[in-house]
Amino acid sequence: MRLSQREDCLEALYKISSERNRPVGFVELSGELQMSDEEIRSILDELEREGHIARVAGGDIMLTDSGRQRGEGVLRKHRTLECFLTEMLGMNTDKASQEACRLEHDVSDETIDRLSLYIRDSCPGAYRWGKKKEREPSRAGMHSLLDFSEGDELRVVSMRGPGWKRRLMDLGIIPGQTISLKRKLRNQSIVVRVKQCDVALSPEIARSIFVEKRT
Amino acid sequence: MKVALIGNPSVGKSLIFNQLTGVGVEVSNYPGTTVELKGGSTCYQREMIDIVDLPGIYSLDGTSEEEDLVRTFLQEGKVDAVIVVMDATRLERNLYLLLQVAEFGIPMIAVLNMIDEMEKEGLEIDTATLEYQLGIEVVETAASKGHNIEKIVPLVRSGARKATLTIPYDRSVEAAVRTLEKTLGAGRTESLWALQGIAKDGTVSEAASAITEQIEARHRMTVQQIIAANRHNYARTIAERVIKTREAKPGFDLDQLLTSSIPGIPILVMVLLSTLLVVFIVGAFLEETIVDAFQVMLIDPLLAFGLPPLAENIALSLAIALQAGLGIAFPFVFIFYILLSILEDTGYMTRAAFLADKAMHRVGMHGGAIIPLVLGLGCNVPAVMGLRNLASRREKIIGAFLITMVPCSARTVIILGIVAAFVGILPALTIYLIVFLLITATGLLLSRVTPGEQFGMILEMAPLRRPQGRLVFKKSWLRMKEFLFIAMPMLLVGSIFLGLFEYIGITAMFEKLIAPFSEGVLGVPPYAATALLFGILRKEMAFEMLAILGGTANLSAIMTSLQLYIFGLVSVLFVPCVSTIAVLLREMGARITAAVTLYTVGLGIIIGALINLIFG
Numbered sequence: 067m068r069l070s071q072r073e074d075c076l077e078a079l080y081k082i083s084s085e086r087n088r089p090v091g092f093v094e095l096s097g098e099l100q101m102s103d104e105e106i107r108s109i110l111d112e113l114e115r116e117g118h119i120a121r122v123a124g125g126d127i128m129l130t131d132s133g134r135q136r137g138e139g140v141l142r143k144h145r146t147l148e149c150f151l152t153e154m155l156g157m158n159t160d161k162a163s164q165e166a167c168r169l170e171h172d173v174s175d176e177t178i179d180r181l182s183l184y185i186r187d188s189c190p191g192a193y194r195w196g197k198k199k200e201r202e203p204s205r206a207g208m209h210s211l212l213d214f215s216e217g218d219e220l221r222v223v224s225m226r227g228p229g230w231k232r233r234l235m236d237l238g239i240i241p242g243q244t245i246s247l248k249r250k251l252r253n254q255s256i257v258v259r260v261k262q263c264d265v266a267l268s269p270e271i272a273r274s275i276f277v278e279k280r281t
Numbered sequence: 282m283k284v285a286l287i288g289n290p291s292v293g294k295s296l297i298f299n300q301l302t303g304v305g306v307e308v309s310n311y312p313g314t315t316v317e318l319k320g321g322s323t324c325y326q327r328e329m330i331d332i333v334d335l336p337g338i339y340s341l342d343g344t345s346e347e348e349d350l351v352r353t354f355l356q357e358g359k360v361d362a363v364i365v366v367m368d369a370t371r372l373e374r375n376l377y378l379l380l381q382v383a384e385f386g387i388p389m390i391a392v393l394n395m396i397d398e399m400e401k402e403g404l405e406i407d408t409a410t411l412e413y414q415l416g417i418e419v420v421e422t423a424a425s426k427g428h429n430i431e432k433i434v435p436l437v438r439s440g441a442r443k444a445t446l447t448i449p450y451d452r453s454v455e456a457a458v459r460t461l462e463k464t465l466g467a468g469r470t471e472s473l474w475a476l477q478g479i480a481k482d483g484t485v486s487e488a489a490s491a492i493t494e495q496i497e498a499r500h501r502m503t504v505q506q507i508i509a510a511n512r513h514n515y516a517r518t519i520a521e522r523v524i525k526t527r528e529a530k531p532g533f534d535l536d537q538l539l540t541s542s543i544p545g546i547p548i549l550v551m552v553l554l555s556t557l558l559v560v561f562i563v564g565a566f567l568e569e570t571i572v573d574a575f576q577v578m579l580i581d582p583l584l585a586f587g588l589p590p591l592a593e594n595i596a597l598s599l600a601i602a603l604q605a606g607l608g609i610a611f612p613f614v615f616i617f618y619i620l621l622s623i624l625e626d627t628g629y630m631t632r633a634a635f636l637a638d639k640a641m642h643r644v645g646m647h648g649g650a651i652i653p654l655v656l657g658l659g660c661n662v663p664a665v666m667g668l669r670n671l672a673s674r675r676e677k678i679i680g681a682f683l684i685t686m687v688p689c690s691a692r693t694v695i696i697l698g699i700v701a702a703f704v705g706i707l708p709a710l711t712i713y714l715i716v717f718l719l720i721t722a723t724g725l726l727l728s729r730v731t732p733g734e735q736f737g738m739i740l741e742m743a744p745l746r747r748p749q750g751r752l753v754f755k756k757s758w759l760r761m762k763e764f765l766f767i768a769m770p771m772l773l774v775g776s777i778f779l780g781l782f783e784y785i786g787i788t789a790m791f792e793k794l795i796a797p798f799s800e801g802v803l804g805v806p807p808y809a810a811t812a813l814l815f816g817i818l819r820k821e822m823a824f825e826m827l828a829i830l831g832g833t834a835n836l837s838a839i840m841t842s843l844q845l846y847i848f849g850l851v852s853v854l855f856v857p858c859v860s861t862i863a864v865l866l867r868e869m870g871a872r873i874t875a876a877v878t879l880y881t882v883g884l885g886i887i888i889g890a891l892i893n894l895i896f897g
Contacts, residue, residue, distance in 0.1 A: 159498065233739045235509045236340035238374055243513070249540050253639035255648070257540060257742065261374040261517075264536075266635040268647050268737030 070171040073140045075109050079129055080137025089126035143170040146182045211272040218247045220277040237265055283331040284437050288366035289375050290337030291743045293394045293424040298334040300430045325434045341381040342477050346669050355385050362388040362441035369399035373520035380512050383444035384470045390418045390437050397423040405525040414519045416445030450511045457492045476504045539632045549636055560617050561697050567612035572834050575604035591784050598780035598829050605825035605834055606772050609698045614764055617690045618757040621659045628743035638738050644724025645679045647738035657687035661861040665868055675733025681869050685857040685877050686720045691820035692853045698824055700849040703837040712850055768819050776829050804893040805844045816852045823852040843896055847889050855885025
């Protein structure tokens, strides 16, 4: 019964127990789920019968190996989907999280594998020699710094990649900042002017900074 | 009283430090010159004031080695006051760091440096308003001209106080700070560190990490990003209040030329080639003059004097050591350092880094790595230390290999003093070409086999400045001193021992042993192999010892052109000198050091043997 609810439950158990590293109390679990206590109890019974969880003394819940595996799988799907929806499609976090909650139960492992590969490939830090990948310059209506030409006055919209680079942040390249593209070589190394300073960027860094023309 | 100088890279901290303390610290116009804490002191009204020159940083919350060093230094509360040095032409970005320093609650003053350049750019800063906004004293200086530097120490002595500013953070951050203050009694600054994951206190960090997660889930931004954005905004607000722009004369934009592919890249090649040629032409002229003078004034009279054999052996070794050291090495090294200093002070290095970025990607690094490589032309030791600026272990390993292959000024002495002087300029340039090709090949190879990630370049372009003769000379002299007071004594002591060994007969014995190898494989006389070994101590000693062992500074009299060429090439390639090995050990560990050493020894011998085989 209710596959999605069972998966939600395992996901929550996995999340809590891996954060705290101990068995999970019922109250902690119910705080994490949007279900009634009776519903949760019946799902827990079911999971226990299937051997995904075990109860320890005091009624706390522990994941078995199979439960841990299932829970981890669902959480990974959730995170990958959420990351894709926010980072790549620019959806807002709440909406993306809800959406991911629904999608995570139907999506196949293969889709998730390919999706996370796609996200990782788009991350600027992972440039490796010999694996030249010329990606299409714009995606989902967003333009990276490389799509503009010398002399353009721009505003930073967003930056892609898991946690953008601290140095960029400290140099003032943050969303909302106006910058001008001062130099762009044919090999796509660029210089931008930000806060009266010139900053040189490698192509793979420039590619991860999304900008729009200042009006 | 103990004070520290803090500020962005290239704002003139080290220059101010030198003027305040009289201690010689290297000053350069690119990031990463000061990699360690340097201390000095000055006396003011009969009180000792200790001054620490901190490395240039962009932020106190970052994770780079320098940022970590400076943050820890401030956290430990070892200073009574800090002097924040700012570049007046880049006020807004510099204020960002000042705001972070202010949060430490250490008494401080601000130095608004480069006021002369600011005026040239048509900017005007209302210092009184700035003082009011920050709540601290501000002094305007122009360090390159020594303007107002004398006001800094009195001001920090009497006027340093805690800044009164409070940065308005995002509501959620402020709420989190309040929670941490209430529940754990943590201070505002400590709470902010904790939220960014850099606090020292374990319990606060733990409590903060839970809150951090909530904030991040709600904002789609990390707490660091929110805090950085708030600080930038506040810095902008202040900057907008104090900066007045006048109509600036649109000057000639030199950068337009230097950073375009054409003519930027031809200019880059020209700069490097002409540096070598100038060193050769001027150096050769000086060399000839000095060597001749020594011959006439010292060596000939010595031989005519007729000392007893042992004394004559030792005295002759000493005289030739002096002749080779001062006459040959000194002119080349000094001129090279002067040119390198000019290049550094103009800010051209960061332009070179930008132009070379793509090419450097091919050898597994990014444009920023060109700076340590060019520095390596002067001396490999600071260049290896400059590797710290590279982000990943992979880049550092590749960098370590390539830098130790870069011909440093000592090796330039060998190339120019032996090959160019006795064989010809073109053969000398072919040595550079061979080394360059080997470096490229090594880079291509290493970039394929070295594991790890590669990061892109994010490099602030240093402002273009006209180098000042006095500063250039001072810096070259500072580096030269190392040569005169460390290398020369070493050379003299070495030469005495050589004289002794020669007298006793040890030299002859050793040469008999090594003869099959040196003559058979490299095709050079056995004493040349002995000289090569001295190159491990200091590279140019290989050359000087060759002169001593051969008994004359006129090398073409004792070896053929091919022998000189092979000797030059092998000593350029093989084994980093002991100082480089030591710094490699410290920075990279024993395994990488051993690998680099073995690789260069192997390479030197193989290439030398090949040349001997083909042309011999």
